[in-house]
Amino acid sequence: xxTRIGFLSCAPERKNWSIEAITEPPYHQTETKVDMQKGVVxxxxxxxxxxxDVRSEDEAKHxxxxxxxxxxxxDITSTGCVEKGIAAGLIPEDAKKCPExxxxxxxxxRAGRFAEMLKERGYSVKDYGKLEDLAKKYGIDHEHIxxxxxxxxxxxxxxxxxxxxxxxxxxxxxxxxxxxxxxxxATNCVDNGIKKGVIPPDPKNCPPIVVFxxxxxRAARxxxxxxxxxxxxxxxxxxxxxxxxxxxxxEKKQK
Numbered sequence: 001x002x003t004r005i006g007f008l009s010c011a012p013e014r015k016n017w018s019i020e021a022i023t024e025p026p027y028h029q030t031e032t033k034v035d036m037q038k039g040v041v042x043x044x045x046x047x048x049x050x051x052x053d054v055r056s057e058d059e060a061k062h063x064x065x066x067x068x069x070x071x072x073x074x075d076i077t078s079t080g081c082v083e084k085g086i087a088a089g090l091i092p093e094d095a096k097k098c099p100e101x102x103x104x105x106x107x108x109x110r111a112g113r114f115a116e117m118l119k120e121r122g123y124s125v126k127d128y129g130k131l132e133d134l135a136k137k138y139g140i141d142h143e144h145i146x147x148x149x150x151x152x153x154x155x156x157x158x159x160x161x162x163x164x165x166x167x168x169x170x171x172x173x174x175x176x177x178x179x180x181x182x183x184x185x186a187t188n189c190v191d192n193g194i195k196k197g198v199i200p201p202d203p204k205n206c207p208p209i210v211v212f213x214x215x216x217x218r219a220a221r222x223x224x225x226x227x228x229x230x231x232x233x234x235x236x237x238x239x240x241x242x243x244x245x246x247x248x249x250x251e252k253k254q255k
Contacts, residue, residue: 040099041068043138048099049126051138052085054110063131063197066104067139074114082117091123100126104134132195149207150176152246156207157234159246160198162189162222163213171239174212174246182213182222190225203230210246211236 040048051066054074065071070090074081085091092098101123103111108130115128127134149156161173162182173179180193193199200206209231211219219236227233239248 041066041138049102049138050091050099051102052090052104052114053131054081054103054105054114055131059106063106064135064140066102066131066134067141069104069141072114074110076110076113081114082121082123091118095122095124098123100124102126102134102138103128104131106130108133150246157210158199158207159210159212160193160222161212161239162218163239167214171214172248172250174210174239174242175249176246177212180222182218184218184221189222190229199226199231203232206231208232208234210234210242212239212242214238216241 041051042048051069053060053065053069053071055063055071056073057071060069060071072081072085072088072090074084082091086093091101101115101118103115103118103125104127105111105114108128111128111130115125118125127137131140150159151157159174159177161168161177161179163179164181165179168179178198180189180196180198182189182192190199194201199209209223209226211223211226211233213219213222216236216238219238223233223236235242
């Protein structure tokens with residue numbers, strides 16, 4: 001039996017906490033090992049660290065997590081985040097008995113705030129920052145990534161918005177879309193989309209893709225990169241060209 005590492009999940013209103021055990025490969029192939037009883041990650045150099053993800057569950061599903069992470073959600077305006085982690089059994093109450101801690105989020109802001117709370121309580125923080133930066137050092141668990149798909153006329157498709165976050169907030173997005181920002185001059189847009197979990201890494205496991213931007217130029221370029229990698233493109237265009245077919249919804253900002 002291969003055992004895939006699960007992670008501790010919690011909701012603020014719940015008092016009972018549990019480990020979600022997932023029994024699938026391929027964790028026997030990785031160098032990073034996790035002591036499930038302690039929730040501590042042992043890095044390839046033999047050092048133990050406690051890795052904490054302070055993002056939401058949706059962010060974790062869409063972008064992956066650092067290997068062996070436990071999650072203590074903490075918004076930038078939240079208070080009592082560390083206490084919540086202690087109450088959930090994710091952080092040892094005695095700072096002297098806790099290994100060095102690694103904290104991360106999407107941009108690093110929430111992680112920085114959480115790290116400061118930890119330091120105020122006497123905990124030792126080894127690293128904090130954004131997922132993308134720390135993934136190079138600690139490794140990312142892509143098995144937790146769940147690409148979002150949309151259903152149109154009973155068919156499953158993947159709708160990708162290659163505009164910036166500001167553009168999406170200003171004009172909305174096609175219903176069910178995910179964002180993989182790509183400038184007209186970028187050369188690694190698709191690779192970034194795969195890395196962030198927006199696009200399934202295996203084209204055979206990916207539904208037909210719709211790509212859009214403001215005018216259609218970036219979308220066409222992104223679609224060309226996808227085709228070169230073996231993905232199936234359903235159509236591309238500007239958001240207003242595709243609006244009648246797919247509909248527009250407001251951009252929902254992740255906290």
